[in-house]
Amino acid sequence: MTEVKVKKESTDPVDIENRIKELCQQFPHGITDQVIQNDMPHVEAQQRASAINRLLSVGQLDLLRSSNGLLYRLKDGQSASKVKGSDNQEKLVYQIIEDAGNKGIWSRDIRYKSNLPLTEINKILKNLESKKLIKAVKSVAASKKKVYMLYNLQPDRSVTGGAWYSDQDFESEFVEVLNQQCFKFLQSKAEAARDSKQSPMVQRNSSFATSHEVWKYICELGISKVDLSMEDIETILNTLIFDGKVEMTIIAAKEGTVGCVDGQMKLYRGVNPIIQPTGLVKTPCGLCPVFNDCHEGGEISPSNCVYMAEWLDF
């Protein structure tokens, strides 16, 4: 009869779990597997793992990944109680959604991460939604896609589109109005500088406006229902640059001056185009939609062109 080796100390699973919980309380930032091993060297790896898994499944322990391995942290009581009464799968899904932060996560991605079948996922999601633990937010990138995130989180800008979107609709009019207002402000500043008849260098410098000035002007105008940040205004000013109406310079500025970001300030000013509309576009051919189909002797030709006829009689 072989003697069964009996360990000297008790290796009761509950004891292990309690000991782990105590260690977690000792180290609120989290403990690694190594710490548990050092504390209870007699406990085998398998027992350790099963204890940790049990704690995780009842939601008393949080599993985190750090740069040098896995960390176990005691979950605070409140969130632990929240998911009480839900089964493991729901807890898993909830965990995944929580991890996605305020960017939210798509249902298909949840499926990949949890390896649960689609029907189960949908059931769980509906369940969690009814419990008001998570919510669905429509993503602005793909209007059919819904991302899920925790109920009380503010969705990230990339999902809602930020200041330019209201309810998934791009506010073109709003952007247009802002565009025009910014341009008018810069244009009047440039004109004032030109009329001041000072030396050319002073004239040019006074025609510049920092992005901060433009931002202040727009805020004071009060045409925006939402709060616009300076970066928002800068994106509008960039569209003016692409319209060819405005040019930008960057100057170094002392930290702390108003509007300074990272030691730099962006200056904008209204400019004139360098040419008038070019000769080609003053003819009907320059704007003709069927230009490529037109040739002498064809159905569309210069001789029978209706656009030409209209233009000639103008």
Added chain:
Amino acid sequence: MQMTAQEERLCGLLLQEHFGEVVEKVGTHLLRSGVLNLRALVHETKLPLDLVKKSVCVLVQQGMCSFSAGRRGPGAPVEYQICCEKVLHMLRYPHYIYTAKSLYGDTGELIVEEILQRGQMTMSNTVSTVADRLTHNMPEGQCMDYSEVVTAFSRLVETHFLQRSPSVTPAGSSTSGGADSNPPAVTQPIQAETHPDCYKLPYINISGKGKRRRSDDGDADQSTAKKAKTDNSEFGDEGIYWQVNFERFHLHFRDQAIVSAVVSKLDQTSSEIVRTMLRMSEVTTPANAAFTQALSANEIFRALPSTYNIARPILDQYLTLLVDDPMEFVGRTGDSGGGMFVVNLHRALANLARATLESVVQERFGSRSARIFRLLLRKRHLEQKQVEDFAMVPAKEAKDMLYTLLSENLVQLQEIPKTPDHAPSRTFYLYTVNQLPTARLLLQHCYKTVGNLIERRLYETKENKRLLEKSQRIEAILASLQATGAEAEQLTEVEEMITAPERQQLESLRHHINKLDSSENQVDETIFLIESYIKSTKSSR
């Protein structure tokens, strides 16, 4: 010389309009075939030999056709070749004449007009013809003195707007091993600029006044004409022919375009500074240079026109602003003499070409498409999403606009696969705009447009041929009646032969033709900018 279909069509139309159908036929065959000898040309055009000869003569006289020894060796027949570029210059004749007028007055205008019409002329011939024309327009009793015309002519030559036509010298090294003592009757033309006396005025013994051409002293005219003919050969410039130096005019146009761009972007004073700089380096800058020679701020200050009385430090400020401007019209190359500055010619041309492209997109497709176009020019390569974000255009509209621009070849799509199998879901699709190919495309559009305008003009004239002929007949009758002192009643009777609606039709026709004409000139401005830009990229490689 490769030529596109549009260029060929336009050349054909221009040749027909200026020289008639026969020359047009000969010219287009030469254009298409490249190089031909006389026999082959006759064979292809199926025209009689003497007509072909005359047409080729006309084209050579106009400087559009060049000839060279046969490729198959000496003794082979002479081969002829047409320069498409020269033919297309005909589109720009009004601009050349107008420039001459603005620089040198009516005299300059007529000189350039005459030489353009005849291709090449001697100085004495030009002077007498122009003097006669000017005298004709002067009030009774006044005459234009030859010396005034000579002055204008000299100034045109001094500023290189006119140059001596390249003389034709016999082919140098003759046939080796040729027992035949007759040298081949092939002559080789040389480039105008290589002639050392290219801009040297000959000494001519010419004096006198312009003769008024009267319709009633036809006999007297003939005798004086005979006398004038014999006088001509005594002027001393036999064989020295002058032609218009197109390149010089082009440089002038380029300078004008740059100066007006500076006016639009900055202000009048800055443009005067740039104009001064360009003027100072007119003769010292080689033809296709990327920038003018360096000028010091001191020199510029001294050379400014006296009407612009600005202080030296202010000039420095203007120069600094010109250098700092994003358009980079002017560059700073050194610090001696108060700062050395150059005008960035190639950069300016590229900017003008880019502005032209943007203008076309804006007018044709709208401001938002123009925004996307400019965005792509700046940022080079962008994905669909990035285009939407930067341009702040809703996704659906942005997609629509990009696809339209893509179908018109103004925008290109670049695929960058992430995986070797080029699967669409794992490939980056980047939109991009390439300025040079797009400019070439636009140039072809311009050629086609001018061709369309010319054809419409011909059509309008043809449709109203009967009416035009009637109107001409009536005018001739009126003129002869007036000359013979007819009474007012008779005149009105004749005038009324054209009914009111016909008069209106004629008026509308005139309006149409004028509009089409001026339109051709406007499109030619676009053509000039883009051609200059394309040429500048060729040399800066």
